[in-house]
Amino acid sequence: MSDESAPPAPWHETLLKVLKANQVRLITYVPDRVLTPLIGAVHADGFFTVISPPREEEAVGIVAGAWMGGVRGVVLMQTSGFATLPNVLASLAVPYQIPVLMVVSERGTLGEFNIGQAMVCRTMRPVLESLGIENHTITRLDELEFIADRTIQQALLTRAPAALILSPLLTGGKTVRK
Amino acid sequence: MSATELSPGTRDSAKVMNRTDLSKRLVARLHGGEAVIGGIGNTNFDLWAAGQRPENFYMLGSMGLACPIALGVALAQPQRRVIGIEGDGSILMQLGCLGTIAAQGQKNLTIVIMDNGSYQITGGQATLTARGTDIVAVARGAGLEKSAWAADEKDFETRIDRALAADGPWLIAARIDDKPPAAETERNPARIRDRFMQGLGVKS
Ligand SMILES: Cc1ncc(C[n+]2csc(CCOP(=O)(O)OP(=O)(O)O)c2C)c(N)n1
Secondary structure (H helix, E strand, O other): OOOHHOOOOOOOHHHHHHHHOOOOOEEEEEOOOOOHHHHHHHOOOOEEEEOOOOOOHHHHHHHHHHHHHEEEEEEEEEEEHOOOOOHHHHHHHHOOOOOOOOEOOOOOOOOOOOHHHHHHHHHHHHHHHHHHOOOEEOOHHHHHHHHHHHHHHHHHHOOOOOOEEEEEHHOOOOOOOO | OOOHHHHHOOOOOOEOOOOHHHHHHHHOOOOOOOEEEEEHHHHHHHHHHOOEEEEEEEEOOOOOOOOHHHHHHHOOOOOOEEEEEEHHHHHHHHEEEEEEEHHHOOEEEEEEEOOOOOEEEHHOOOOOHHOOOOHHHHHHHHOOOOOEEEEHHHHHHHHHHHHOOOOOOEEEEEOOOOOOOOOOOOOHHHHHHHHHHHOOOOOO
């Protein structure tokens, strides 16, 4: 089989590889259906320490503390989870210059079936923009590694939080159709 | 441990102490580079007033996150003892973190709750602890078995010493009065963070 005919690695394998390559050892999450394969993979991989606190805000606190202690971490969440974070981002991560990494599975767009999710989604980018937080929406597999890797590096080097938004175009998202 | 040492005590039977005094007593017992995270407002003000150790972190916002931040530090540096100090109003806002810490079984972590039964800094409005919620009972219910009320100042010191010597996670709750803090923390977050990381021996 030639390289061209081999199917590309799924998004979660590439993302896991990028996290490892950047020594991001602490994974925290509040679950999301789309993130399931990534969550399963980090649990199965001894490289990572995985913690699942009941609130995203708590996860940001844990990751912030770990970074100050010398361990890099990330918070995995859904759009609605991000909507609970403006206070901690504005009063901890941004002013203290702590590179909290966030991976957000995007619900609420491109075929959303729940109007609540659609409304919540509309709050996400204005919050990120108003706080000046670097964020990128990843739509393509062939751009995933570059965007994720460079965003993580920039966050760490500039001591600033950053968000990677995983579009349904990348992950398939969640729809009513089975 | 004796039966009395294991007994959680009750909020009603705990002596009402003073936060400035307890913060000084706590800091006086630190000799091993322990990291201390002070929660929002008065809690970190009195930590600041007790001596500006480089291993101290002062929270200027993010109400309720002193213990999660302490857990993160404790995870990153398992050889170091870490203490999170939080007010009752603050811990009530983030009770889930007690379960996270219990589930993680974080041995090098101690939580200290300064319970004045009120949101003192915003005007002294009553919190739920003034109306029957017992933080030690909540913590034990969340899985933190080594949780207890400090009966008085001497007992507080004994419990701190034990928490710094033996495996946790520990939770020590102290009833405190409504006296104001002894000073106010300098509000320079980037400097606080930078100094804290230097204190922890981490290059930022
Ligand atoms: C999310 C959030 N809600 C409300 C506030 C306002 N606030 C700041 S400190 C505080 C009270 C803290 O109470 P406690 O932890 O008991 O400490 P005390 O003031 O009694 O020392 C409140 C309500 C805030 N900063 N953040």
